[in-house]
Amino acid sequence: MEKITVSLGYRSYPITISAGLLKYSASFLPLKSGDNAMLVTNQTLAALYLHKLLTLLNKADVKIDYVILPDGEQYKNLSVMNQIFTALLQKSHGRETTLIALGGGVIGDMTGFAAASYQRGVRFIQVPTTLLSQVDASVGGKTGVNHEMGKNMIGAFYQPVSVIIDTDCLSTLPPRELAAGLAEVIKYGIILDSEFFQWLEEHLDAILALDSKVMRFCIRRCCELKVKVVEHDECESNIRTLLNLGHTFAHAIETHVGYGNWLHGEAVAAGIVMAAYTSEILGEFMSVDTIRIINLLKRAHLPVRGPTNMNAEAYLPYMMRDKKVVKGNIRFVLPLAIGRAEIRTGIDQNIVIKAINTLQNS
Amino acid sequence: MEKITVSLGYRSYPITISAGLLKYSASFLPLKSGDNAMLVTNQTLAALYLHKLLTLLNKADVKIDYVILPDGEQYKNLSVMNQIFTALLQKSHGRETTLIALGGGVIGDMTGFAAASYQRGVRFIQVPTTLLSQVDASVGGKTGVNHEMGKNMIGAFYQPVSVIIDTDCLSTLPPRELAAGLAEVIKYGIILDSEFFQWLEEHLDAILALDSKVMRFCIRRCCELKVKVVEHDECESNIRTLLNLGHTFAHAIETHVGYGNWLHGEAVAAGIVMAAYTSEILGEFMSVDTIRIINLLKRAHLPVRGPTNMNAEAYLPYMMRDKKVVKGNIRFVLPLAIGRAEIRTGIDQNIVIKAINTLQNS
Numbered sequence: 220m221e222k223i224t225v226s227l228g229y230r231s232y233p234i235t236i237s238a239g240l241l242k243y244s245a246s247f248l249p250l251k252s253g254d255n256a257m258l259v260t261n262q263t264l265a266a267l268y269l270h271k272l273l274t275l276l277n278k279a280d281v282k283i284d285y286v287i288l289p290d291g292e293q294y295k296n297l298s299v300m301n302q303i304f305t306a307l308l309q310k311s312h313g314r315e316t317t318l319i320a321l322g323g324g325v326i327g328d329m330t331g332f333a334a335a336s337y338q339r340g341v342r343f344i345q346v347p348t349t350l351l352s353q354v355d356a357s358v359g360g361k362t363g364v365n366h367e368m369g370k371n372m373i374g375a376f377y378q379p380v381s382v383i384i385d386t387d388c389l390s391t392l393p394p395r396e397l398a399a400g401l402a403e404v405i406k407y408g409i410i411l412d413s414e415f416f417q418w419l420e421e422h423l424d425a426i427l428a429l430d431s432k433v434m435r436f437c438i439r440r441c442c443e444l445k446v447k448v449v450e451h452d453e454c455e456s457n458i459r460t461l462l463n464l465g466h467t468f469a470h471a472i473e474t475h476v477g478y479g480n481w482l483h484g485e486a487v488a489a490g491i492v493m494a495a496y497t498s499e500i501l502g503e504f505m506s507v508d509t510i511r512i513i514n515l516l517k518r519a520h521l522p523v524r525g526p527t528n529m530n531a532e533a534y535l536p537y538m539m540r541d542k543k544v545v546k547g548n549i550r551f552v553l554p555l556a557i558g559r560a561e562i563r564t565g566i567d568q569n570i571v572i573k574a575i576n577t578l579q580n581s
Numbered sequence: 582m583e584k585i586t587v588s589l590g591y592r593s594y595p596i597t598i599s600a601g602l603l604k605y606s607a608s609f610l611p612l613k614s615g616d617n618a619m620l621v622t623n624q625t626l627a628a629l630y631l632h633k634l635l636t637l638l639n640k641a642d643v644k645i646d647y648v649i650l651p652d653g654e655q656y657k658n659l660s661v662m663n664q665i666f667t668a669l670l671q672k673s674h675g676r677e678t679t680l681i682a683l684g685g686g687v688i689g690d691m692t693g694f695a696a697a698s699y700q701r702g703v704r705f706i707q708v709p710t711t712l713l714s715q716v717d718a719s720v721g722g723k724t725g726v727n728h729e730m731g732k733n734m735i736g737a738f739y740q741p742v743s744v745i746i747d748t749d750c751l752s753t754l755p756p757r758e759l760a761a762g763l764a765e766v767i768k769y770g771i772i773l774d775s776e777f778f779q780w781l782e783e784h785l786d787a788i789l790a791l792d793s794k795v796m797r798f799c800i801r802r803c804c805e806l807k808v809k810v811v812e813h814d815e816c817e818s819n820i821r822t823l824l825n826l827g828h829t830f831a832h833a834i835e836t837h838v839g840y841g842n843w844l845h846g847e848a849v850a851a852g853i854v855m856a857a858y859t860s861e862i863l864g865e866f867m868s869v870d871t872i873r874i875i876n877l878l879k880r881a882h883l884p885v886r887g888p889t890n891m892n893a894e895a896y897l898p899y900m901m902r903d904k905k906v907v908k909g910n911i912r913f914v915l916p917l918a919i920g921r922a923e924i925r926t927g928i929d930q931n932i933v934i935k936a937i938n939t940l941q942n943s
Contacts, residue, residue, distance in 0.1 A: 308730040
């Protein structure tokens with residue numbers, strides 16, 4: 220079992236990583252006998268885990284209710300989130316309740332924002348079930364929903380009281396979702412840790428085979444890297460922005476093709492390559508490193524180009540609405556080497572367009 | 582000009598109270614030349630102030646957009662709030678924007694929550710235009726919207742960067758809304774300040790005539806009293822609950838009759854009398870003080886009973902869903918004397934029913 224503590228003063232919380240955690244009610248601490256809780260999950264996961272978890276928590280004398288949401292990024296919006304509030308009110312949950320988010324990023328983000336907002340704030344426990352949410356959403360307290368005009372535009376910074384990562388959940392994950400998670404894993408290597416990037420090149424086959432020891436290390440390393448960044452910059456005023464490598468492009472793709480058509484991780488993979496090309500054109504990144512990135516993404520079964528029907532100019536209006544825009548200036552995260560990245564503003568839009576075009580025609 | 586500072590560490594902010602403030606762009610500090618802002622208001626106020634304010638702020642070189650929402654408590658919900666996000670995204674407002682809430686409690690609460698949530702938090706300036714919002718919503722950082730099953734169930738604690746109280750706004754306020762504000766004013770006297778209660782008994786006629794000196798003192802005193810409470814207990818874990826005198830009953834009334842039919846202050850007036858009756862039955866409050874309260878509320882043209890078609894039993898299910906319920910136990914604020922109140926749990930529901938029945942049949 221691996222345990223990491225996210226230190227944010229009185230809002231500090233533990234992340235526990237191990238196989239089989241969902242078999243033990245003790246994993247759900249600080250929930251205890253006599254407490255109320257509301258389990259939030261989606262249709263797909265409910266079929267796999269709902270009955271077992273309700274039995275487990277009932278036995279532990281937790282009064283547990285549940286709400287099942289539709290599965291998919293296209294449902295991460297205010298009106299689906301309202302179903303959580305309705306369920307809480309129907310079952311008369313008060314301020315002392317605890318929300319449990321069982322699912323991937325969509326369930327985690329939406330449940331976290333619901334927890335931040337219900338009666339102006341109740342406790343929540345994250346149980347991320349996808350690789351992407353385990354390495355990304357479990358640290359950092361970013362919660363929220365999409366607006367039809369922009370991804371993650373509505374939300375709150377809000378910390379869980381505990382994160383439970385049961386690596387057994389990955390065995391039920393569709394291969395496409397595993398790959399999507401690997402995009403974020405690879406991202407950590409590129410922006411922060413060249414040794415980890417090399418480790419990934421060496422262990423990718425074991426990861427794809429879900430080797431449990433390799434997987435546990437991989438998830439722990441990503442969480443540790445993210446913890447280090449978030450502890451320094453909880454509200455993303457500075458270095459936390461680095462974690463958005465590829466995301467400005469990715470959000471444009473996801474919004475353009477419609478939420479749920481491209482997985483977030485798939486869009487991030489394409490976005491990372493676009494950022495590498497932009498940096499190359501600026502003379503800041505070596506093409507040999509771009510090739511290493513592309514090769515690793517390909518081995519992970521990830522796309523390394525944007526959608527074929529989306530031309531370079533189509534990216535700009537979405538990018539201008541991005542949260543990283545400051546006074547009309549797009550802020551880009553540019554890789555400078557494997558293991559090092561920087562935040563840049565004032566980059567000529569034509570260079571960005573050229574980078575996307577070069578990639579799309581390569 | 583009166584100035585009060587709300588001291589909450591780095592989130593401290595000033596409240597400025599004076600006639601004519603909306604005539605000067607300097608009132609809108611920290612907004613400055615070159616900044617973006619989004620003015621949020623309702624149809625009624627837009628007709629009175631929108632053109633003047635846009636002209637004023639444009640002259641001061643603030644890039645100001647606006648969104649006009651429908652007027653009324655029944656529109657304080659997630660889907661109307663979403664119109665604010667849509668307007669912000671349509672006009673490409675980034676994280677550095679400032680929302681300006683021009684209106685009463687509904688506009689203030691909804692704009693505040695939108696500011697807390699847009700891109701996970703942007704600045705906002707409150708310009709409360711009703712007496713109720715001037716004495717109540719301008720201090721404390723409670724923001725949020727209603728759910729069809731319960732009032733203010735969704736929201737955040739979020740502080741404005743400045744509150745601008747222009748007492749001239751009260752001259753355009755309908756008499757019924759002025760009265761609704763007085764319910765909260767009278768509440769401050771009952772829970773915290775017997776001298777202020779007596780001052781209100783002496784100056785109620787001058788208040789109803791909107792005497793500007795009397796009005797300024799009245800608003801300042803309420804803000805001061807609330808500031809004292811909120812500085813000690815921002816997140817309502819303890820003494821801030823006192824400010825909810827009458828509100829558990831009031832929320833039941835408002836939810837039962839449908840938002841917008843009874844004004845919040847009207848429901849609070851009836852709720853205060855119900856709390857006084859409950860306290861009387863428990864032997865904790867003197868009937869002579871109940872009579873002083875009823876007389877003052879009546880002089881302020883406020884109801885002193887609940888809706889005639891709502892029987893006592895109908896209050897309970899709403900009260901059980903109130904945010905002040907802890908593990909199924911209703912927490913009541915009970916007046917113990919004029920100027921002193923206490924939080925009580927475990928009060929027998931039958932006593933509450935008896936209090937409501939006695940009042941309704943009196």
